[in-house]
Amino acid sequence: MGLTLIEKILLSHTEKKKLESFIYAKVDFCFGNDVTAPLAVKIFKEAGFSSVFNPKKIAFVCDHFLPAKDIKSANNVKILKEFAQKFKVNFYDINQSGIEHVFLVEKGFIKPGSLSVGADSHTSTLGALGCAAFGVGSTDLACAMYEGRVWLKAPKVIKFIYKGKRNKWVRAKDLILYTIGKIGVDGALYKVMEFHDKMVNKLTVEERFTICNMAVEAGAKTGIFEPDEKTLKYLERFKRFKVDLRKLKSDKDAQYGDIIEIDVSKLEPQVALPYLPQNVKSVKELRNVKINQVFIGSCTNGRLSDLEDAAKILRGKKVKKGIRAILIPATPLIYKQALRKGIIKVFLEAGFVICPPNCGPCLGGHFGVLDKHEVALATTNRNFIGRMGHPESKVYLCSPPVAAASAIKGRITHPGEVL
Amino acid sequence: MIFKGEVHKFGDNINTDDIIAAKYLNSQDPDYLGKHCMENIDVQFSKKVKKGDIIVAGKNFGCGSSREHAPLAIKGCGISVVIAKSFARIFYRNAINTGLPIFILEETDRIEEGDYLKVDLSQGKVFNLSKNEEYNCEPFPSFMQEIIKRGGLINWIKERRK
Numbered sequence: 001m002g003l004t005l006i007e008k009i010l011l012s013h014t015e016k017k018k019l020e021s022f023i024y025a026k027v028d029f030c031f032g033n034d035v036t037a038p039l040a041v042k043i044f045k046e047a048g049f050s051s052v053f054n055p056k057k058i059a060f061v062c063d064h065f066l067p068a069k070d071i072k073s074a075n076n077v078k079i080l081k082e083f084a085q086k087f088k089v090n091f092y093d094i095n096q097s098g099i100e101h102v103f104l105v106e107k108g109f110i111k112p113g114s115l116s117v118g119a120d121s122h123t124s125t126l127g128a129l130g131c132a133a134f135g136v137g138s139t140d141l142a143c144a145m146y147e148g149r150v151w152l153k154a155p156k157v158i159k160f161i162y163k164g165k166r167n168k169w170v171r172a173k174d175l176i177l178y179t180i181g182k183i184g185v186d187g188a189l190y191k192v193m194e195f196h197d198k199m200v201n202k203l204t205v206e207e208r209f210t211i212c213n214m215a216v217e218a219g220a221k222t223g224i225f226e227p228d229e230k231t232l233k234y235l236e237r238f239k240r241f242k243v244d245l246r247k248l249k250s251d252k253d254a255q256y257g258d259i260i261e262i263d264v265s266k267l268e269p270q271v272a273l274p275y276l277p278q279n280v281k282s283v284k285e286l287r288n289v290k291i292n293q294v295f296i297g298s299c300t301n302g303r304l305s306d307l308e309d310a311a312k313i314l315r316g317k318k319v320k321k322g323i324r325a326i327l328i329p330a331t332p333l334i335y336k337q338a339l340r341k342g343i344i345k346v347f348l349e350a351g352f353v354i355c356p357p358n359c360g361p362c363l364g365g366h367f368g369v370l371d372k373h374e375v376a377l378a379t380t381n382r383n384f385i386g387r388m389g390h391p392e393s394k395v396y397l398c399s400p401p402v403a404a405a406s407a408i409k410g411r412i413t414h415p416g417e418v419l
Numbered sequence: 420m421i422f423k424g425e426v427h428k429f430g431d432n433i434n435t436d437d438i439i440a441a442k443y444l445n446s447q448d449p450d451y452l453g454k455h456c457m458e459n460i461d462v463q464f465s466k467k468v469k470k471g472d473i474i475v476a477g478k479n480f481g482c483g484s485s486r487e488h489a490p491l492a493i494k495g496c497g498i499s500v501v502i503a504k505s506f507a508r509i510f511y512r513n514a515i516n517t518g519l520p521i522f523i524l525e526e527t528d529r530i531e532e533g534d535y536l537k538v539d540l541s542q543g544k545v546f547n548l549s550k551n552e553e554y555n556c557e558p559f560p561s562f563m564q565e566i567i568k569r570g571g572l573i574n575w576i577k578e579r580r581k
Contacts (some may be wrong), residue, residue: 022562035444039487042447047573065445072445121485121509137487137513139572147576151562185432186479190508219479221508276432363441363484382483384436386459 002251004157006192006224009132009248013115019154027057028114030144033100034062036119038076039138041083044145052087053148059090059109061100066093066358069366089145098331098357101125101213101299106333108239112227113248117141117150122299122381123222124215128208129235130227130248135216155221156257157192159250164265165200169415171309172207173301173379173399176214177270179262181280189219191257194250197225199264205234206305213300214381217277226250271377271412272397275385283402286412291396293376294319294407296352297328298362301379301400304334304343310404311346313419319351320410326368327352328360350407364388370395377406420540422499422520423548424471427464428532429457431477435484435510439492452488453495470497473538475530477503481510490519500538502527502545502556515563518571523557 003011003019011018013025032040037060052058060080068074077093084091097103101122104110112130116123119141126133136150144150162175180187193215197203203211208225215223225231226249235241271286273279296302296310307329319325327347329335335357338344347354361368362380370376370389376396378388383395398406401415408418436459443455457464474493480503481489490513493501500520504527514521520540530536534549543556559567569575 022560035441036485036487039447043573047577064441070445076445119485119487121483123485135485135509137485137509137516139487139516140512143516143572143576151566151572153560185482186505186507189479189505219482219507363436365441365444369442382434382436384434384483386440387436391459 001255002253004194004250004254004256005130005226005248006132006155006157006194009113009115010152010154021154023152023154024149025115025152027117027144027148027150028111029057029109029116030118030141031059031061031100031104031116032119032138032141033060033064034066034073034076034080035064036138036141038079040119040141040145041079043139043142047142049142049146052089052145055088057148058145059092059104060084061092061103062094062097063099064359064363065365066097067356094356095332098334099299099302099359102303102330102334105129106238106331111241112231112243117144121216122213124220125209125213125299127212127215127222127224128205129231130225132222132224134222153190155190155192157194158188159194159196159256159259161196161198161259161261162264163198163261164263166264167267169269169401170264170267171269171399171401172203172210174267174270175262175264176211177272177277177280177397178267180214180218180277181270183218185217185276185278186219188215191220193218193220193223195223195225204305205230206303209303210300214277217381269399269402269414271402272383274383274394274396277381277383277397283398283412283414289396289412290375291323291377291406291411292374293324293326293368293370294403295326295361295368295376295378295380296400296403297326297330297360298380299330300381302328302330302334304337306379306400307334307338307343308341310400311343313401313404313415314350314408315346317350317408317418319407323407323410324368325350325352325407326355326361328355328367329357331357361388377403377412379403422471422473422538422540424473424499424536425469426473426475426530426532426534426536427468428530429474429476432479432482433476434482435486435489438481438489439486444486444488447488447491449491449495452492453497456492456496465496468497471499472497473536474498474501475503475527476501477527478505480506482507485509487513487517490514490517494519515566516572524554526554529554
């Protein structure tokens with residue numbers, strides 16, 4: 001019986017010949033941020049651990065409350081800095097740091113076929129490169145830093161096949177929102193979502209990131225794409241990896257828990273309504289929803305292609321009076337590239353405010369927190385009660401083009417209406 | 420281990436932003452986190468909880484972020500055990516790793532707010548003393564039982580290393 005890609009990667013990180021239901025797997029890379037890693041450091045110290053398995057394979061990326069929003073947040077960054085200095089692990093503070101799941105790819109830490117754990121649920125994003133990447137907790141991170149290992153349950157795999165031809169304004173975000181709407185927020189609980197792109201107009205690698213990013217919103221252990229030439233070409237600009245692509249594919253006779261085919265031909269841009277990512281409707285059904293704030297950014301949609309996509313709509317236009325529009329490029333590199341390409345100018349002239357690379361208002365921490373009864377439309381990943389601020393505020397989720405078009409109109413808007 | 424306490428009942432998909440909102444994540448102090456537990460859905464929650472009380476919920480409890488602050492907040496406000504139809508994956512890991520007792524129970528619909536429960540961890544049994552009913556929980560796989568038995572992942576690793 002054949003194996004799926006994720007099973008092959010897991011097996012290659014054990015000493016066993018066959019994949020058992022529970023494994024204590026070797027970790028190629030582990031990381032945490034300024035929210036989860038300080039707790040991991042505390043646990044590490046309290047446990048009496050006095051060494052790390054390999055400092056080069058550990059990174060702290062400050063991205064949640066950055067630049068420090070208050071004294072406690074400043075202290076958390078200091079805790080990480082001191083630990084990093086002591087144990088020589090990688091540490092990234094502002095001006096050389098960005099959103100972890102985007103930034104770590106730029107730094108060349110993530111190799112196809114590797115196994116990473118990150119103390120952040122959106123670690124699943126990295127599966128877009130054809131690696132095993134699992135979100136874990138702070139105790140897991142503390143133990144991974146110490147032993148270089150993590151306990152994992154061998155997962156069932158669901159295969160998702162996107163086929164057909166996408167409409168002009170349909171993006172990766174729409175595909176994954178539609179998928180979550182179809183299977184529900186626990187539709188892939190404990191399982192791995194293996195994605196296949198058989199569409200006429202294919203996904204870019206950056207679009208694959210968006211899809212894997214939100215696999216966790218369906219309860220999945222992670223999302224994964226089989227790596228291909230496109231993956232390696234994308235990574236080349238950051239680091240050249242030697243990878244045998246033939247070995248990083250699911251076998252033809254691999255066992256799947258389920259196989260779900262999704263024909264995208266009739267799909268329209270999607271929006272997830274409060275308070276769960278599964279509450280998905282077509283943007284055309286939501287024309288009367290007025291908004292107070294638009295946010296473009298996050299580990300889901302804060303990459304250069306997302307910014308370019310939104311800028312195409314914003315060029316020469318203005319954000320509607322009274323709407324707060326926020327752009328956060330995911331990393332300093334993306335910010336610089338967007339600046340060079342004139343994208344930042346487009347956003348500024350349209351009336352967006354641009355914040356430094358970080359998670360921003362996505363989790364209601366910083367840079368654009370909502371007050372009571374306020375409504376935001378965001379390219380982020382979660383719309384839970386109080387996610388972006390006040391428990392009586394609301395968050396709608398969408399793609400960058402829908403966010404840009406809606407900023408211009410002041411209500412949820414189909415990009416075709418503006419361009 | 421046996422726990423006795425009053426039930427605080429919740430529905431499906433209770434997420435980690437419900438359990439502890441992101442604005443409090445700059446702290447790792449269980450008492451501070453506990454004071455804000457479930458604040459987004461019930462401002463009075465932490466005041467209502469008596470030490471040893473029990474959370475009973477529907478499916479996918481703890482979905483959302485990986486924040487271990489969530490089980491810390493639950494412990495911090497005095498909850499002894501969480502029973503749900505299913506748990507989101509990272510919350511489940513975090514509970515096992517940090518030694519917060521959790522139970523998977525299909526029949527949580529039979530349990531109501533205010534019911535008084537006796538929970539027998541080792542036998543996997545829940546006794547509803549208010550309704551005079553008994554429910555059997557799904558046993559944990561033996562690998563996880565090893566971690567639970569040692570009170571969490573840190574102790575499990577330390578024993579392995581001996």
